Amino acid sequence: MLTAIVLLLYVLVVLFDFMPAKKERKFAENIVYFALLSVSMAVLILFSMGIELPGPSQPIRSIVEVFVKPKK
Amino acid sequence: MFRLPFRKKQKMADGGIKNAETKPDSTMQSPDSAAQSPDSTTLSTDSVTLSGFLDENINAVARLFTDVDILRIRRIENNHNKKQKYAIVYIDGVVDSAIMNDNLIKPLMVSTVQTSGKDLLDTVMNQIVQINDIKKTNQMEDIVEAVAYGDTVLFVDGAQQALILNTKNFQTRPIAEPENEKNLAGPREGFSEIILLNLSLIRRKILSPDLKMKFLSLGRRTKTKVCVCYIDGLVNKQILEELMRRLNQIDIDAVLDTGYINELIKDAQTSPFRTIGDTERPDVVIGNLMEGRIAVFLDGSPSVLTVPFLFIENFQSSEDYYVSFFYSSFMRMLRISGFFLTITVPAMYIAVVAFHHEMMPIQLFINIASERQGVPLPAALEAILMLIVFDVLRESGIRMPTGVGQALSIVGALVIGQAAVEAKLVAAPMIIVVAFTGITKMLLPKMPAPMIYLRLFLLILASSFGFFGVVLGLSCIAIHIINLRSFGIPQVTLTANLKYQEVKDTYIRAPWWTMIRRPRSSEDKVRQSKGEGGHA
Amino acid sequence: MKKEIISLRQAVCVMCLLITGSSIAVGVQTDLGQDSWLPVLISSVCVVPVLFIYGRIMKLYPEKDIFEIIETLFGKLAGKIIIVLMTWYALHLSANVLRMFSEFVKINTLTETPQLAIMIAMLLVVLYMAKSGIETAGRWAVLMLFIIAFIVLLTIVLSVNKWDFSNFLPVFEHGPGEIVSSSYKMLISPLTDTVLFLGIACAIKKEDSPYRLFSYALIISVIIMLGIVVRNTLLLGPAMMKATYFPSYVSVSLIDIGDFFARVEGSITMNLILGGIAKLTVCLLAASKGCARLFGFRDYRHILMPVGLLSLALCAILYKSIMEMVDFEDILKIYKIPFHLLIPVAVWITAEFRTRGKNPAEPHEASS
Numbered sequence: 001m002l003t004a005i006v007l008l009l010y011v012l013v014v015l016f017d018f019m020p021a022k023k024e025r026k027f028a029e030n031i032v033y034f035a036l037l038s039v040s041m042a043v044l045i046l047f048s049m050g051i052e053l054p055g056p057s058q059p060i061r062s063i064v065e066v067f068v069k070p071k072k
Numbered sequence: 073m074f075r076l077p078f079r080k081k082q083k084m085a086d087g088g089i090k091n092a093e094t095k096p097d098s099t100m101q102s103p104d105s106a107a108q109s110p111d112s113t114t115l116s117t118d119s120v121t122l123s124g125f126l127d128e129n130i131n132a133v134a135r136l137f138t139d140v141d142i143l144r145i146r147r148i149e150n151n152h153n154k155k156q157k158y159a160i161v162y163i164d165g166v167v168d169s170a171i172m173n174d175n176l177i178k179p180l181m182v183s184t185v186q187t188s189g190k191d192l193l194d195t196v197m198n199q200i201v202q203i204n205d206i207k208k209t210n211q212m213e214d215i216v217e218a219v220a221y222g223d224t225v226l227f228v229d230g231a232q233q234a235l236i237l238n239t240k241n242f243q244t245r246p247i248a249e250p251e252n253e254k255n256l257a258g259p260r261e262g263f264s265e266i267i268l269l270n271l272s273l274i275r276r277k278i279l280s281p282d283l284k285m286k287f288l289s290l291g292r293r294t295k296t297k298v299c300v301c302y303i304d305g306l307v308n309k310q311i312l313e314e315l316m317r318r319l320n321q322i323d324i325d326a327v328l329d330t331g332y333i334n335e336l337i338k339d340a341q342t343s344p345f346r347t348i349g350d351t352e353r354p355d356v357v358i359g360n361l362m363e364g365r366i367a368v369f370l371d372g373s374p375s376v377l378t379v380p381f382l383f384i385e386n387f388q389s390s391e392d393y394y395v396s397f398f399y400s401s402f403m404r405m406l407r408i409s410g411f412f413l414t415i416t417v418p419a420m421y422i423a424v425v426a427f428h429h430e431m432m433p434i435q436l437f438i439n440i441a442s443e444r445q446g447v448p449l450p451a452a453l454e455a456i457l458m459l460i461v462f463d464v465l466r467e468s469g470i471r472m473p474t475g476v477g478q479a480l481s482i483v484g485a486l487v488i489g490q491a492a493v494e495a496k497l498v499a500a501p502m503i504i505v506v507a508f509t510g511i512t513k514m515l516l517p518k519m520p521a522p523m524i525y526l527r528l529f530l531l532i533l534a535s536s537f538g539f540f541g542v543v544l545g546l547s548c549i550a551i552h553i554i555n556l557r558s559f560g561i562p563q564v565t566l567t568a569n570l571k572y573q574e575v576k577d578t579y580i581r582a583p584w585w586t587m588i589r590r591p592r593s594s595e596d597k598v599r600q601s602k603g604e605g606g607h608a
Numbered sequence: 609m610k611k612e613i614i615s616l617r618q619a620v621c622v623m624c625l626l627i628t629g630s631s632i633a634v635g636v637q638t639d640l641g642q643d644s645w646l647p648v649l650i651s652s653v654c655v656v657p658v659l660f661i662y663g664r665i666m667k668l669y670p671e672k673d674i675f676e677i678i679e680t681l682f683g684k685l686a687g688k689i690i691i692v693l694m695t696w697y698a699l700h701l702s703a704n705v706l707r708m709f710s711e712f713v714k715i716n717t718l719t720e721t722p723q724l725a726i727m728i729a730m731l732l733v734v735l736y737m738a739k740s741g742i743e744t745a746g747r748w749a750v751l752m753l754f755i756i757a758f759i760v761l762l763t764i765v766l767s768v769n770k771w772d773f774s775n776f777l778p779v780f781e782h783g784p785g786e787i788v789s790s791s792y793k794m795l796i797s798p799l800t801d802t803v804l805f806l807g808i809a810c811a812i813k814k815e816d817s818p819y820r821l822f823s824y825a826l827i828i829s830v831i832i833m834l835g836i837v838v839r840n841t842l843l844l845g846p847a848m849m850k851a852t853y854f855p856s857y858v859s860v861s862l863i864d865i866g867d868f869f870a871r872v873e874g875s876i877t878m879n880l881i882l883g884g885i886a887k888l889t890v891c892l893l894a895a896s897k898g899c900a901r902l903f904g905f906r907d908y909r910h911i912l913m914p915v916g917l918l919s920l921a922l923c924a925i926l927y928k929s930i931m932e933m934v935d936f937e938d939i940l941k942i943y944k945i946p947f948h949l950l951i952p953v954a955v956w957i958t959a960e961f962r963t964r965g966k967n968p969a970e971p972h973e974a975s976s
């Protein structure tokens with residue numbers, strides 16, 4: 001159910017945001033656009049299906065703890 | 073199923089009113105000249121000009137008007153100079169026979185003026201024909217238009233041009249107050265369908281020569297006359313240029329009503345809100361002209377467009393200025409809250425009943441819950457159904473002949489209201505909510521479209537996300553309204569500068585002795601010099 | 609593409625919403641219990657030099673956003689690295705804020721709605737506003753700040769019958785160490801979140817003084833936050849304040865007038881959304897401007913949607929639960945230092961040196 005909503009969202013985004021100004025953009029811009037779009041779509045679809053994904057919290061925590069000893 | 077709007081993307085020249093590039097006024101035309109685009113699909117009048125021979129001209133006209141049985145061609149000869157022949161062409165029914173007989177046919181027949189040589193046409197025009205408005209032309213297009221509109225065309229044997237004479241006589245309905253813009257006080261005039269009559273209603277009230285009226289012609293086949301009025305010195309020139317540019321871009325077969333023009337030149341094609349005002353009252357138009365706005369009249373339509381349009385005009389009514397400011401301030405605030413209420417009441421009801429039970433006082437909640445017992449539909453669906461039913465009632469009430477109207481109110485009130493509740497199809501509080509919504513909608517007859525769609529939008533959001541959804545929906549609507557522009561001017565300016573000067577005429581109607589400035593969009597900022605205009 | 613300009617008043621309101629956006633609903637720092645008003649004052653004094661640095665950067669390079677400035681000062685390679693860092697930070701912050709808001713809504717009001725749906729709904733509205741541009745955000749901010757301030761005032765006034773001044777006692781119970789630590793937390797977030805405003809600083813006119821902008825915004829936000837803290841303390845008391853995740857929400861739920869006007873915490877939700885939309889818009893605009901500069905786009909609007917959806921994806925995977933979010937706050941306060949302090953200071957120092965010998969308003973040589 002949630003996955004369907006996510007897919008619908010992406011379809012709508014492509015339809016209403018990409019299509020109207022399709023001709024104005026350069027090819028490279030389109031590539032970047034779709035690259036970013038696919039990354040986020042992959043993550044969201046996996047998330048909506050319930051699959052656990054590693055978040056950035058752990059890496060950030062490790063990096064910060066190198067500099068500052070964890071307090072409390 | 074849906075009526076699509078006229079598909080024309082409206083972009084400002086160079087993306088901004090400040091950079092409007094327009095051609096200089098090369099497109100200003102007199103009422104009788106041709107429409108913009110050369111047309112090869114209709115009658116081929118372009119290449120036909122007049123020759124000097126009467127018979128040829130008459131035959132040409134007759135050929136164009138084959139199968140038009142109301143066309144009349146009358147040949148005339150002069151009493152004293154039998155060689156001088158004339159022919160008049162007119163359409164029976166649209167011309168004034170008295171004028172034609174007395175002022176045209178009779179002088180042509182009995183005149184003793186010498187008519188010969190090169191000044192033939194001028195002589196006829198200046199000394200013989202006794203009509204007030206005459207034009208010379210040799211273009212068949214002009215002749216066709218003139219004949220169709222009610223003028224008479226005079227062909228003179230030996231002259232290369234024809235004369236167009238004003239013999240118009242229209243039947244028109246009496247000047248009466250428009251049905252859906254009634255006021256309690258103030259003038260009760262309303263526009264009619266004849267453009268010259270409408271213009272006269274304005275002209276007589278503004279006696280200054282600064283009131284300019286320029287004619288255009290729109291529509292490839294209908295060639296309808298359009299008049300753009302403004303007050304020189306008050307109007308913002310850039311908006312005027314932009315308006316002209318957009319009007320000249322209109323390329324359509326027929327323009328039958330100002331609604332057509334409205335959709336073809338408006339800014340936000342996908343918004344339910346108006347970006348161009350329209351009205352049927354002369355006093356509203358004059359008030360707008362005095363604020364530096366531009367009015368567009370169309371022949372055949374009693375409603376007049378005013379450009380640019382500010383959002384707050386949706387809530388203003390001209391009688392606000394005729395009655396005391398206490399009353400009108402209250403009414404204005406009532407209208408604004410009416411707009412807000414009619415959109416949010418169903419949504420809030422659903423949000424509270426379905427999601428946030430704790431917001432209601434406990435006794436009320438128990439009552440509502442007991443009413444809702446046994447009702448099969450979920451609250452949101454019930455609300456949508458009832459709103460649709462209400463709109464059906466309203467719409468059929470408008471279209472129905474008066475005899476049946478009584479039966480309708482009985483059907484509406486008794487059957488749908490009472491019986492449905494008793495049959496447990498609908499809960500009683502829902503009827504109250506829907507009725508209240510419908511009534512607050514009547515406060516603002518000019519903007520039904522936004523209210524219907526926005527109400528539905530908020531209702532759907534409320535049924536999915538509760539109060540959070542309602543607030544999200546209202547934010548979306550607020551963002552949309554903030555984004556609205558009318559001819560380059562943002563429609564909602566007061567959020568930017570919440571200045572005293574602007575608020576005075578928007579939320580409340582402040583007394584006349586405080587209204588010293590005009591709106592920022594006009595050039596002449598001073599409406600009233602300070603110190604004048606007293607309190608009695 | 610038209611250049612977007614907002615007036616000083618609009619910019620002040622945007623910045624106020626940027627600062628107070630989360631505090632309205634969630635509440636201000638509650639580590640010190642009844643002394644929580646003290647860090648608010650102390651941090652607002654301590655943040656002045658930082659804001660001065662931000663303002664100075666804006667003054668040296670008027671009508672340019674920070675990404676342009678970074679590229680100018682540090683060249684292509686180093687500049688790009690720093691832009692990547694700042695853009696990542698903008699994305700991370702917007703994901704954080706979005707997450708906090710959706711947790712708030714999910715826990716308090718819509719307990720049965722899937723969180724992803726709440727996040728999507730909010731993000732769509734934010735994207736609509738961001739797509740409409742900075743001008744719309746400015747005008748929105750003026751209106752909404754007024755409404756938000758009014759509601760805060762209303763909640764303070766309406767809760768009069770529950771005020772308990774003894775909640776402020778004992779005053780100054782906590783030692784200077786704790787006070788400093790709490791003020792620091794307040795400083796690093798939300799007061800210096802204003803660094804993101806530099807990301808859209810190209811919308812401020814040259815004539816408007818950035819110092820005035822920051823000072824007005826600081827004063828107004830501090831007044832609002834002080835009001836919130838005082839109200840929370842008066843109504844809840846130290847123990848309760850520390851116990852809940854959302855003290856503002858709980859304190860407003862206590863409002864009760866004559867048995868009739870009760871449980872109006874829905875208004876807090878409203879405040880949250882109105883303020884949150886502005887804050888998220890600024891974060892997303894800054895992130896997409898950074899991305900646009902990174903990839904060489906002409907107009908940030910083209911990449912706005914993917915960036916928004918990227919922050920949505922990040923928001924979804926950011927934390928497993930609200931407890932993890934609260935735990936992470938300790939790390940967050942250190943993690944923000946480079947973005948709020950180090951990078952702006954580096955930019956400032958480099959900018960000062962570069963413009964020392966030249967006219968500060970000299971046009972730069974990098975392509976726009």
